Amino acid sequence: xxxxxxxxxxxxxxxxxxxxxxxxxxxxxxxxxxxxxxxxxxxxxxxxxxxxxxxxxxxxxxxxxxxxxxxxxxxxxxxxxxxxxxxxxxxxxxxxxxxxxxxxxxxxxxxxxxxxxxxxxxxxxxxxxxxxxxxxxxxxxxxxxxxxxxxxxxxxxxxxxxxxxxxxxxxxxxxxxxxxxxxxxxxxxxxxxxxxxxxxxxxxxxxxxxxxxxxxxxxxxxxxxxxxxxxxxxxxxxxxxxxxxxxxxxxxxxxxxxxxxxxxxxxxxxxxxxxxxxxxxxxxxxxxxxxxxxxxxxxxxxxxxxxxxxxxxxxxxxxxxxxxxxxxxxxxxxxxx
Amino acid sequence: xxxxxxxxxxxxxxxxxxxxxxxxxxxxxxxxxxxxxxxxxxxxxxxxxxxxxxxxxxxxxxxxxxxxxxxxxxxxxxxxxxxxxxxxxxxxxxxxxxxxxxxxxxxxxxxxxxxxxxxxxxxxxxxxxxxxxxxxxxxxxxxxxxxxxxxxxxxxxxxxxxxxxxxxxxxxxxxxxxxxxxxxxxxxxxxxxxxxxxxxxxxxxxxxxxxxxxxxxxxxxxxxxxxxxxxxxxxxxxxxxxxxxxxxxxxxxxxxxxxxxxxxxxxxxxxxxxxxxxxxxxxxxxxxxxxxxxxxxxxxxxxxxxxxxxxxxxxxxxxxxxxxxxxxxxxxxxxxx
Numbered sequence: 001x002x003x004x005x006x007x008x009x010x011x012x013x014x015x016x017x018x019x020x021x022x023x024x025x026x027x028x029x030x031x032x033x034x035x036x037x038x039x040x041x042x043x044x045x046x047x048x049x050x051x052x053x054x055x056x057x058x059x060x061x062x063x064x065x066x067x068x069x070x071x072x073x074x075x076x077x078x079x080x081x082x083x084x085x086x087x088x089x090x091x092x093x094x095x096x097x098x099x100x101x102x103x104x105x106x107x108x109x110x111x112x113x114x115x116x117x118x119x120x121x122x123x124x125x126x127x128x129x130x131x132x133x134x135x136x137x138x139x140x141x142x143x144x145x146x147x148x149x150x151x152x153x154x155x156x157x158x159x160x161x162x163x164x165x166x167x168x169x170x171x172x173x174x175x176x177x178x179x180x181x182x183x184x185x186x187x188x189x190x191x192x193x194x195x196x197x198x199x200x201x202x203x204x205x206x207x208x209x210x211x212x213x214x215x216x217x218x219x220x221x222x223x224x225x226x227x228x229x230x231x232x233x234x235x236x237x238x239x240x241x242x243x244x245x246x247x248x249x250x251x252x253x254x255x256x257x258x259x260x261x262x263x264x265x266x267x268x269x270x271x272x273x274x275x276x277x278x279x280x281x282x283x284x285x286x287x288x289x290x291x292x293x294x295x296x297x298x299x300x301x302x303x304x305x306x307x308x309x310x311x312x313x314x315x316x317x318x319x320x321x322x323x324x325x326x327x328x329x330x331x332x333x334x335x336x337x
Numbered sequence: 338x339x340x341x342x343x344x345x346x347x348x349x350x351x352x353x354x355x356x357x358x359x360x361x362x363x364x365x366x367x368x369x370x371x372x373x374x375x376x377x378x379x380x381x382x383x384x385x386x387x388x389x390x391x392x393x394x395x396x397x398x399x400x401x402x403x404x405x406x407x408x409x410x411x412x413x414x415x416x417x418x419x420x421x422x423x424x425x426x427x428x429x430x431x432x433x434x435x436x437x438x439x440x441x442x443x444x445x446x447x448x449x450x451x452x453x454x455x456x457x458x459x460x461x462x463x464x465x466x467x468x469x470x471x472x473x474x475x476x477x478x479x480x481x482x483x484x485x486x487x488x489x490x491x492x493x494x495x496x497x498x499x500x501x502x503x504x505x506x507x508x509x510x511x512x513x514x515x516x517x518x519x520x521x522x523x524x525x526x527x528x529x530x531x532x533x534x535x536x537x538x539x540x541x542x543x544x545x546x547x548x549x550x551x552x553x554x555x556x557x558x559x560x561x562x563x564x565x566x567x568x569x570x571x572x573x574x575x576x577x578x579x580x581x582x583x584x585x586x587x588x589x590x591x592x593x594x595x596x597x598x599x600x601x602x603x604x605x606x607x608x609x610x611x612x613x614x615x616x617x618x619x620x621x622x623x624x625x626x627x628x629x630x631x632x633x634x635x636x637x638x639x640x641x642x643x644x645x646x647x648x649x650x651x652x653x654x655x656x657x658x659x660x661x662x663x664x665x666x667x668x669x670x671x672x673x674x
Binding site for chain 2: 093094096098099101102154157225227250251252257259263264265266267268269270271272273274275276277278279280281282283284286
């Protein structure tokens with residue numbers, strides 16, 4: 001089969017690799033029919049050290065089951081499925097809490113030599129006959145939308161709360177959509193790409209703040225009567241976004257992060273979080289915990305998260321997609337075999 | 338009047354200062370009848386730079402109202418009162434959220450030249466005739482017990498959750514008592530002073546872990562079936578306690594801090610909080626928000642938080658109390674005029 005690898009800064013290649021095989025009895029082999037490139041796929045795009053091995057890329061897909069291991073009972077050859085961006089066995093106590101991404105038997109696609117998935121615990125079957133126009137929205141459930149949803153869920157967004165979303169990428173815009181679904185009336189979107197914030201407005205953002213840093217913080221404070229935002233959804237992962245977050249959060253408010261932090265240490269003391277009793281929450285979205293109701297929402301037309309996709313490439317052109325996302329020319333790109 | 342000042346490391350003095358006067362119409366002057374020394378009073382005891390002015394100390398007291406400003410309507414001369422360790426006007430929107438310590442019109446005793454209190458918003462009247470044996474428990478509401486309570490409240494302690502309390506000082510022990518009141522059945526107390534952890538056991542701790550660092554983390558993981566603690570209440574404020582907290586918190590769990598952080602930056606990235614979707618919360622306790630029901634609990638004998646006091650000194654001996662607390666000879670010391 002063909003697969004995408006990154007070998008160093010800006011160096012993305014499609015190569016032939018051996019076809020996958022069932023290794024564990026709980027494995028499934030899935031033929032990918034539709035995939036996409038994630039913001040987190042871009043994280044190594046500049047800082048990565050050159051390597052001869054190449055790092056396998058990608059973790060969001062729709063596909064068709066080709067083969068299943070002997071212990072797989074919930075799926076069979078020919079089933080159309082969607083996958084969370086992390087795999088899990090969906091059986092342990094941590095799963096009962098709804099945090100599949102911390103599954104001791106799970107992991108991340110592309111890490112530790114894993115290319116497959118623990119089938120029953122990870123893959124969720126879709127109807128065989130799905131209107132083609134809904135496919136992008138189903139693909140968006142694999143990561144982007146449900147990561148935005150996770151931010152809002154962990155931030156305890158509800159009616160009457162003011163929500164500030166930092167970042168106008170696919171996840172930030174998805175966080176706007178999810179916040180609106182949870183009843184938030186005032187949603188401030190911090191972003192400066194008009195084509196993106198326009199979609200944010202259609203999805204429920206009531207205000208857009210293009211300024212960053214102290215200036216952006218001052219604008220949000222103005223928009224909240226000087227009190228700050230009950231909930232801040234941070235969908236970037238860089239330190240300036242974190243600083244904006246604790247700058248605009250209201251005393252007793254919540255900062256919910258889903259942008260993978262590109263830092264380990266950050267301010268949490270009296271001058272940032274502690275003094276105003278601000279909470280910090282969030283992490284990798286346990287997509288598996290949210291998939292079924294989200295699939296129902298897409299199939300019923302209640303949400304249209306696939307609108308984040310503004311381009312499509314074939315697998316052979318995937319390097320172009322990385323470049324377009326890095327340049328901010330595109331918001332999110334579908335990859336077809 | 339006489340007041341306590343700190344002039345440098347280990348240098349605590351009682352001095353004569355001018356009697357307080359009503360400055361704002363919302364002020365009250367309170368004659369202190371019973372006070373105590375807080376763990377946070379000890380924070381500058383070693384690192385403080387020598388100063389000629391001296392820093393005014395203390396923020397927990399019971400007292401009798403001597404005089405009120407013209408705008409004070411809820412209190413009058415002769416009323417017996419308890420005070421939160423921070424003052425607030427109790428009128429702004431932040432107060433409605435229950436975060437009085439972030440009141441834009443409030444502040445900290447001893448800071449910014451403030452020795453008094455915004456009376457109606459801060460002081461809470463007690464019955465004139467209180468059984469003397471209950472006075473220490475009422476004094477403990479001024480800070481220690483309700484700070485421990487705040488930790489448990491922000492950590493969302495409830496029945497069925499495992500709680501780990503880091504620190505066996507007055508606040509940590511109070512956090513055990515509050516967690517038990519909130520229904521926690523498994524309460525692991527991390528502390529190594531047997532006389533203190535014994536009180537913790539009487540208040541509801543089911544397990545005591547004397548080890549620290551990696552060894553202490555391993556013990557807590559063992560006690561929680563390898564899964565970690567749903568809630569961690571951090572009542573120390575030093576980095577090793579923070580590290581223990583994220584070491585023992587369960588995926589999706591909460592770390593609630595009430596020990597004033599003696600650091601500004603701390604690990605919050607993938608390897609500490611983010612990767613396991615752990616939340617970080619807490620801050621200065623908005624004691625005012627919790628006082629009335631806690632007073633009722635003390636008067637009815639449902640809680641006895643005054644058991645943290647294990648010594649009593651006169652104001653003239655207050656420097657001895659600081660030394661005894663610094664040496665860990667005493668747990669918490671009452672100061673009488």
